[in-house]
Amino acid sequence: MMNTSDQNKSFAQKLWNAKGSIALALSVVLLSACNNNLEREAAVPETNVTxxxxxxxxxxxxxxxxxxxxxxxxxxxxxxxxxxxxxxxxxxxxxxxxxxxxxxxxxxxxxxxxxxxxxxxxxxxxxxxxxxxxxxxxxxxxxxxxxxxxxxxxxxLAPKPGEITTNPKQYYGKTLAVTGEVEDIRSASSFTLDEDKLLGGQDLLVIRAGTPKGTVNEGEKVAVTGVLRPFVVAELERDYDLTWDLTLQRKLEAEYSNKPVLVATEVYPSAIPQ
The missing domain is CATH 2.40.50.140 (Nucleic acid-binding proteins)
Structure with a gap:
């Protein structure tokens, strides 16, 4: 049977072990959060601030x-x-x-x-x-x-997606900087930005030429810079290195032919509140 002194030592040892486990768990969480922050900061241009x-x-x-x-x-x-x-x-x-x-x-x-x-x-x-x-x-x-x-x-120019799809002609051929929520990911190189419901416009199609850097997630708020073009497959394939397959091309053409498409040069998480 333990005396009072031994019981106190045993309790202290258990408490120390418990604190050590908590500290270790906290360090893992903090390290993970730190790594996530570093990854996020690496993905977001330093200049992209509110x-x-x-x-x-x-x-x-x-x-x-x-x-x-x-x-x-x-x-x-x-x-x-x-x-x-x-x-x-x-x-x-x-x-x-x-x-x-x-x-x-x-x-x-x-x-x-x-x-x-x-x-x-x-x-x-x-x-x-x-x-x-x-x-x-x-x-x-x-x-x-x-x-x-x-x-x-x-x-x-930095119009909203719905403003672009409602009246695209005034933006064709211009470099735009558009922020919005990723609505529908069609492939690694194409997705839509959610339109402004108040304007009644359609979602804005975004395609990424070449090999896309990084990925986007549905619901993520992103900033996209690029040139607005009418969706004409022959012209897009002539001017850009597109990585879509024939099936995707046909689906997009059927849905977006002659509608506006933003050909992205950069896509990154937005620091601008929506």
Whole structure:
């Protein structure tokens, strides 16, 4: 029969073993979560952030490249315009300087957002002109001087899937940046983005040329950049390295012939809330 001292030692040993098992289990969970986070971070471009994240980390983002989606509110000059979002740098309009080397026409519909990718800078007109070989009229930017600006390396229209399928002609041949929920996975290289039910449009077909990088899951919110084309098999096969088989091609052609298809150059998890 154990005395009190032995019983205490036995209880302490059991407790220690239990704590050790709990600690080991927690370490496994935390390691697994860490690995999952690393995999997710590796899959998501570092620049793919929400406007809220940019707003909360303005100081830290100066000099870093970000991707932001917002509605343009005012054209300043052929290469500059402002965007505004209640969660993006407060409520102050942010100047976007187009340094991509490509002309970008702002959407006629002010409700259509744009996606802007580029470094965040404090605007010093003379420095921006020199570094990016631009000709900016200083008088137009007095109110933006020394305030945060995005020096855009890439700009794209960012309509919703339903807006595209409802009126595709205005988007044909243009590079788009579209976010939406994966609705119907047809193959490793094709899926649909859920349409906006309020608009009554159809789901948007997405096809990926070449060998797709990564996979998508049904219900996952993704961001897709690519060019919108009419679904014409002969033209798509001529212009892109498509990996579909004949059966899939025939099914898609029967369902989507001459309807819009987004030929994706990039697909990645979306940081933009839907």
């Amino acid at each position: 406007a809220e994240e940019v707003a909360d980390n303005t100081t830290q983002l100066i000099g870093k490249t970000v991707t932001v989606r917002s509605e343009p509110i005012k054209k300043i000059a052929p290469t500059t315009f402002t965007i505004s979002d209640k969660q993006f740098f407060g409520s102050e309009p942010i100047l976007v300087v187009n340094a991509s080397g490509k002309l970008f026409a702002l959407p006629g519909d002010s409700d259509t957002p744009v996606q802007v990718t580029g470094p965040v800078r404090k605007l010093v007109v003379a420095d921006i002109e020199r570094e990016y070989n631009l000709d900016l009229d200083p008088e137009l930017y007095v109110e933006y001087e020394n305030k945060p600006a995005i020096i855009a390396q890439a700009i794209a």
